[in-house]
Amino acid sequence: MTLLEARGISVAYGGLVALGGVDFAIEERQVIALLGPNGSGKTTLFDVLSGLRRPAAGDVWLRGERVTGLPPWQLARRGVGRTFQIPEPFGALSVRDNVLVGVTFQARRPRTRAERLREVERLLTIVGLTDRAGDAAATLSLGERKRLELALALSGRPALLLLDELASGLSPKGREEVVRFYARLRAHGLTIIAVEHSFAVLAEVADRVLVLDRGTLVADGPPAAVLDSPPLRTAYMGEEE
Amino acid sequence: MARLTVESLEAGYDGVQVLRGVALEARGGEFVAVVGPNGAGKSTLLKAVAGLLRPRAGAIRLDGERIDGRSPWEIVARGLTLIPEGRRLFGPLSVRENLELGAFVPRGGAVREETLRVVYRLFPVLDGKQRVLAQHLSGGEQQMLALARGLMTRPRLLCLDDPFLGLGRAVVDAFCDALRAVRDEGLTIVATGQHVRRLLRLATRAYLLDEGRVILSGTGAELLASEQLRRTLLP
Amino acid sequence: MKLAAVLLVLAVLPLLGPPAYYLYLFSTAYLFATLATAWNLLAYGGQVSFGQAAFFGLGAYGAALASLHGASPWLTITLGAALAGAGGAAVGLAAGRLNGAALALATLATAELLRGVALNWTALTGGGSGLVGIPSVPSLPAIPLELGGGRVGAYHLSLATLAAALTLSAAVLRSRAGLALAALREGETRGTLLGLRPLPWKVLAFALSGGATGLAGAVYAHTLGAVEPDVVFGRFFSIAPLVMATLGGRSLLGPAAAAVVLYLVSELVFHPLAPALHQLPYAFALIAVTLVLPAWRRTP
Numbered sequence: 001m002t003l004l005e006a007r008g009i010s011v012a013y014g015g016l017v018a019l020g021g022v023d024f025a026i027e028e029r030q031v032i033a034l035l036g037p038n039g040s041g042k043t044t045l046f047d048v049l050s051g052l053r054r055p056a057a058g059d060v061w062l063r064g065e066r067v068t069g070l071p072p073w074q075l076a077r078r079g080v081g082r083t084f085q086i087p088e089p090f091g092a093l094s095v096r097d098n099v100l101v102g103v104t105f106q107a108r109r110p111r112t113r114a115e116r117l118r119e120v121e122r123l124l125t126i127v128g129l130t131d132r133a134g135d136a137a138a139t140l141s142l143g144e145r146k147r148l149e150l151a152l153a154l155s156g157r158p159a160l161l162l163l164d165e166l167a168s169g170l171s172p173k174g175r176e177e178v179v180r181f182y183a184r185l186r187a188h189g190l191t192i193i194a195v196e197h198s199f200a201v202l203a204e205v206a207d208r209v210l211v212l213d214r215g216t217l218v219a220d221g222p223p224a225a226v227l228d229s230p231p232l233r234t235a236y237m238g239e240e241e
Numbered sequence: 242m243a244r245l246t247v248e249s250l251e252a253g254y255d256g257v258q259v260l261r262g263v264a265l266e267a268r269g270g271e272f273v274a275v276v277g278p279n280g281a282g283k284s285t286l287l288k289a290v291a292g293l294l295r296p297r298a299g300a301i302r303l304d305g306e307r308i309d310g311r312s313p314w315e316i317v318a319r320g321l322t323l324i325p326e327g328r329r330l331f332g333p334l335s336v337r338e339n340l341e342l343g344a345f346v347p348r349g350g351a352v353r354e355e356t357l358r359v360v361y362r363l364f365p366v367l368d369g370k371q372r373v374l375a376q377h378l379s380g381g382e383q384q385m386l387a388l389a390r391g392l393m394t395r396p397r398l399l400c401l402d403d404p405f406l407g408l409g410r411a412v413v414d415a416f417c418d419a420l421r422a423v424r425d426e427g428l429t430i431v432a433t434g435q436h437v438r439r440l441l442r443l444a445t446r447a448y449l450l451d452e453g454r455v456i457l458s459g460t461g462a463e464l465l466a467s468e469q470l471r472r473t474l475l476p
Numbered sequence: 477m478k479l480a481a482v483l484l485v486l487a488v489l490p491l492l493g494p495p496a497y498y499l500y501l502f503s504t505a506y507l508f509a510t511l512a513t514a515w516n517l518l519a520y521g522g523q524v525s526f527g528q529a530a531f532f533g534l535g536a537y538g539a540a541l542a543s544l545h546g547a548s549p550w551l552t553i554t555l556g557a558a559l560a561g562a563g564g565a566a567v568g569l570a571a572g573r574l575n576g577a578a579l580a581l582a583t584l585a586t587a588e589l590l591r592g593v594a595l596n597w598t599a600l601t602g603g604g605s606g607l608v609g610i611p612s613v614p615s616l617p618a619i620p621l622e623l624g625g626g627r628v629g630a631y632h633l634s635l636a637t638l639a640a641a642l643t644l645s646a647a648v649l650r651s652r653a654g655l656a657l658a659a660l661r662e663g664e665t666r667g668t669l670l671g672l673r674p675l676p677w678k679v680l681a682f683a684l685s686g687g688a689t690g691l692a693g694a695v696y697a698h699t700l701g702a703v704e705p706d707v708v709f710g711r712f713f714s715i716a717p718l719v720m721a722t723l724g725g726r727s728l729l730g731p732a733a734a735a736v737v738l739y740l741v742s743e744l745v746f747h748p749l750a751p752a753l754h755q756l757p758y759a760f761a762l763i764a765v766t767l768v769l770p771a772w773r774r775t776p
Contacts (some may be wrong), residue, residue, distance in 0.1 A: 014332075016380045017409075035476050037435045039406045041317050050669055072668040082669055090662035101659040104652060106671030156671055169257070169281065197279055199476040214409070228475060236278075236474050237409060238436030 003028045003191050004049070004160055008058035011044050011215075018044040021058065026160075031186050032193045033202040034225070036212030037236050042195045043085070045212070046162045050082045051075040055082040063162070076106050081158030085165040085195075087149035091138035095148055099123050099135050102155025110132075123151045126184075143174050150181065161185065163194040167201045175201060199227065211235055242305050244269045244398055244429045245290070245321075250299035250309075252289045256467070259285040261453035266445065267398065267431050272424045274440040274461060275433045277450035278474055283433035284326060286450070287402050290431070291323035292316040303398065320397035324387050326406060329444050332376035336367050339386055343393030353393070360389045363422060381412030388419065396428070403434040417443060437474060441465045449473060479646065479729065483639050491577045499627040503634040503699070505739040507692050510634075511717035512724060512731035514592050514688035517645055520654070520726060521681045522661030523571060524676040526690050527583030528717050530567070530590050531720040533709035535690025536697040537594060549613040551700055554589045556694030557687050564686020568679035575664075577682055591709035596731065606704035613698050630699045637695045638732065641688040646728055648684060689717075723764045 005025040011018045026032060036042050047053035049060060051072035059068045062078055070078075089098050098210045099120045109121045124130045127147040132140065137148060146166055153161055167178040182205045185192060196202050199209075209226040211219035213235035227233060234240075253259040259282045266310035267273040275283050288294040290301055292313040293300050331339050336420055338364040340357060362388045370378065375386060384404060404420070405413045417439055422429055424443070434440055441447055442474040444461030452474050457464060465469050490499060511528060518525050539556030543549065569588055571579050594601045601607065613633055622767040648654050656677040659667040664674055697703045707713075717735070724734030738757055 014376065014380075014383075037317065039403075039435070052665065053671070071673075072665075073671050073673045076669055076671040084666075088663055088666060090659050090666065092662055093658055097655065097658070100671040101655060101667060101672065104655060105667075105673075152666075152670060197476065220265075236435070236437070236476065237436040237471075238405070238413075238440070240438060 001028050002026070002061075003030075003037050003063060005061040006045075006049070006058065007061075009045065009048055009055045009060070011041075011053060011055050017215050019048070019055070022123065022212070022215070022217050024210060024217060025222060026191060026193070028159075028191055029189050030191055030207050031182070031202075031205045033199060033206040033209045034193050034195045034212065035199065035226075035232070035235070037210060039214075040212040040235065041215040042165060042212055044215075046082060046164055046193075046195070049075075049160075049162055049227040050080055054070055068091055073105070076156055079156065079159035081153035081156055081160070081166050082162040083146075083149040083153045083166060087142075089137035089140070089145060089147040089148050089152070092136055094119055094134050095124065095137055095140070096133040098148060099151050099155050104154050106156030119155075123154055125223060126154065127151045142169055143171070146170065146174075146178075159191060161190050161192045161194075163192060165197060173182060179204065199223070242298045243302075244271075244303040244304055245273075245431065246300075246305075247286070248300045248302075249287070249291065249298055250289060250301065252285055252294055252299075253297040254285075254294075258297075259453050259467060260289065260296075261451070262440075263450070263455055265448050265455060265458070267429050269429055270424075270427050271429055271445045272420075272443050273429075274432045274437075274444035274447040274464075275431065276440060276447065276464070276470070276474070277433075277451055281450040282453045283450055284402050287323055287325075287400050287431070290400060291321065293323070303388040317394055317396075320395070321400065322391045322394045322396040322398070323400040324391040324402065326402040329385060330383055333374060333473045335372050335374055336378070336386055337371040339390050340367075340393050351444065355384050356393055356395055360392050363392070363419060364389050373410070379412075379458070381415065383420065384408060384412070386414060388416075388423075391421070392428075396427060398431065401430065401432040401434070404432060405434055405436040405439065413439065438465065439469070452454035479642060483635065483642075486635055487632065496627045499631045501629075501675055501740065501743055502736075503630045503702070505736045506631075506634040506638040506741075508716055508720060508739050509732035509735040510638045510692040511689055511713065512520035512720040512735035513638070513641040514646050514685045514692070514728065515717035515721040516724070516731040517648060517677055517685040517688070518681050519721060520649065520661065521657030521677060522664070523678065523681060524576070524580050524704070524718075525583040525714075526580045526718065527567075527585070527587035527714050527741075528685075529709050529711065529713035530587035530712045531564055531689035532693035532696070533587070533590055533594065533703075533705070534560040534563045534686070535693025536703045536708040537601060537607075537693075538690065539694035539700040540610050540697045540703045543610050543698070544607060549611060553613070553691065553694040553698065556697070560690020560693060561683045561687030563690075565679050565683040567686070568682025569675075571678050571682060572675040587709055587711075587714055591705050594705035601705065604705060606702060606707075608702040610697050610701045610703070612701065613695075633695055633699065637692055640691065642728065642732060644684060644688055648681075649728055651679060653680060654695060716758065717760070719762045719765070723761045 002025050007023050009019050009022040022045060034042050048055050051070055054069045059066055067075060100116060103116045103119045123165055124133055127150050129147050132144060140148060167175045179201055186205045194202055208218060209223050211226060211232050218231035218235060219229055244339055245267040247263055247265050249258050250263040263286060275286060279361035289296050292311050296309050300307060303319055303321055310320060366382060367385060367389055378386060420443060432440055441464050447459060447464045448455050449457035449463045449464060449470055457467060457469055503771060515528055535556040538559035539552040542552040542555045570582060574582055578677060595604050656672055659672055660674055660677060693708060720735035720738050721731035724730035738761055742754050742757045746757055
């Protein structure tokens with residue numbers, strides 16, 4: 001069953017075309033690797049899908065419902081969870097309260113505060129942050145912030161996860177953990193679009209690879225067909241002239 | 242003597258070391274391409290060279306004179322101009338005003354009119370749009386204007402950070418022609434960016450950067466032919 | 477509980493028989509503490525108001541007008557607070573689209589606009605000379621303490637107002653609203669991506685802050701017996717809470733404590749030394765706070 005469909009998504013900043021008519025559809029439980037060099041439009045696409053940016057043209061459907069232009073909070077409540085490449089949690093709030101925000105405002109359940117706090121503990125256990133639960137988020141290391149970012153993205157029990165470079169900036173050990181995270185998320189049946197700088201991080205989980213180049217989708221298919229293909233080379237090395 | 246020499250350069254941002262001992266040089270009249278994957282340190286290198294980032298260790302010399310640790314305006318006054326990624330034009334000002342602001346340094350001011358003529362000859366499209374506001378130009382024209390503004394300082398060394406970012410193919414073609422023309426006039430250029438194949442074809446000398454180190458150097462053609470380049474750049 | 481103990485101690489202070497002047501000073505200090513606490517309800521959600529005088533004046537004029545039309549003081553105070561709360565909600569609706577400096581300017585403009593209305597709508601407001609003859613609040617038979625009349629009565633009324641504002645603030649900070657406001661302050665965008673809809677919480681914060689400020693304005697009208705546009709809609713009632721609450725930090729009691737200290741230092745230390753310069757502490761506090769602001773207000 002189709003979870004997400006994007007048709008003709010276009011976004012421009014000033015004179016620059018960030019996205020020039022992007023079309024794709026995603027089935028439930030698919031894990032998609034979204035590749036493309038800096039400035040190819042990956043984050044802009046995430047901004048559109050999470051409601052932070054209204055596309056100049058095009059439409060987004062989530063489970064058959066047209067959600068183009070809905071504000072982020074409505075998309076979050078409809079099951080879109082997102083992380084940022086550079087995590088900016090609620091710095092002065094404790095790690096626990098950070099996740100509590102996500103648990104409280106996205107979902108109709110759990111209803112009581114005790115239930116919500118249990119849900120927070122569950123999420124903190126998943127990402128391995130229980131020992132920092134009482135500390136202000138501003139005091140977290142980069143690796144811990146990335147874990148918190150993931151807990152936030154998961155806090156609304158999302159149907160679709162948009163993950164932006166979970167592994168970037170991490171040590172090799174941290175990167176291995178991210179690889180294991182992806183495997184767990186996949187095992188839970190989540191639908192995921194993941195941006196990673198290195199495809200190796202996603203090699204075990206990706207069903208499908210999308211490649212953006214200057215705002216256009218230039219390749220879409222199983223990893224074996226897309227990796228090292230001419231469009232991918234052009235995206236990362238420029239055209240042949 | 243090389244125009245630009247970088248020796249054992251280490252630099253980064255708070256807590257994160259990006260450059261881990263980079264050495265490279267650009268001789269007079271050369272086009273030097275610095276390529277590498279995201280996060281390799283290309284922009285950081287150019288920022289350090291232009292004085293926007295203070296290196297932690299190493300040396301940067303322009304025509305033999307140490308410029309590391311100097312402020313950006315001192316470095317511009319010595320003839321090194323950086324055209325940053327994203328252009329940073331003065332959007333509400335006209336093409337001509339942007340260019341005149343580019344000449345706002347001792348070396349550029351005296352010969353401003355002459356420089357303007359040279360720049361308009363190189364970029365005829367700007368000549369026809371002198372009064373148009375920068376923010377109303379197309380992406381390609383804005384990039385041309387950024388390059389032209391950089392030339393207004395009459396630099397000895399021009400550094401370009403990802404000059405083709407976000408530009409369409411035809412615009413990149415035109416831009417490459419402009420760069421080739423500038424290069425052929427004898428200006429020394431150091432450029433980074435993602436359009437690796439284009440940059441390497443323009444380059445007389447090239448460096449492949451990965452995780453803050455130079456892992457391969459040679460002529461542009463040599464790098465283009467190397468398997469290591471492909472392995473490093475593709476995801 | 478700590479709060480209740482502090483309030484109880486303050487409530488019995490008049491039994492020591494202090495000079496009337498001190499009672500007056502403390503009454504006024506509690507009034508400003510109420511305003512600072514109300515200001516903090518906005519700041520807690522990352523909203524900066526430069527126009528709290530709008531709500532203070534609405535409360536004062538609301539109560540004064542209702543009173544002069546025959547309503548009983550307890551009703552008039554409720555009406556004044558409600559009017560200010562409604563005004564707050566209206567500003568909050570606009571605040572949904574404004575942030576930072578734009579919001580600060582909008583609040584400032586609101587206060588100035590209302591001052592202009594009060595000055596010029598003479599038939600209703602009495603114009604520049606304001607309204608006089610507002611009766612004081614009668615004592616309640618159920619409470620042994622004297623409330624409205626006399627210095628002691630004014631003291632207790634003012635303290636009760638502060639207690640109400642602190643109770644409201646404590647309830648907000650501890651609830652979902654507090655979590656929502658803290659999240660909006662720390663990162664509105666991140667919050668919206670977690671299902672947090674900013675507008676209702678911003679409106680709520682403005683309504684509550686306006687209501688608490690209006691409560692103080694209504695009590696002020698009854699205590700003084702007169703309201704004047706240039707006073708109750710004046711800039712001092714906008715700026716003083718801002719300075720005091722900023723100095724006090726973001727906690728429940730910090731703004732109120734800072735307000736009391738700052739006001740008393742200004743009146744007891746600076747006023748005798750240099751009457752013309754007795755507002756200097758506010759200037760110093762503002763400068764100090766501006767210099768250390770980011771670090772200071774970050775502490776929860």
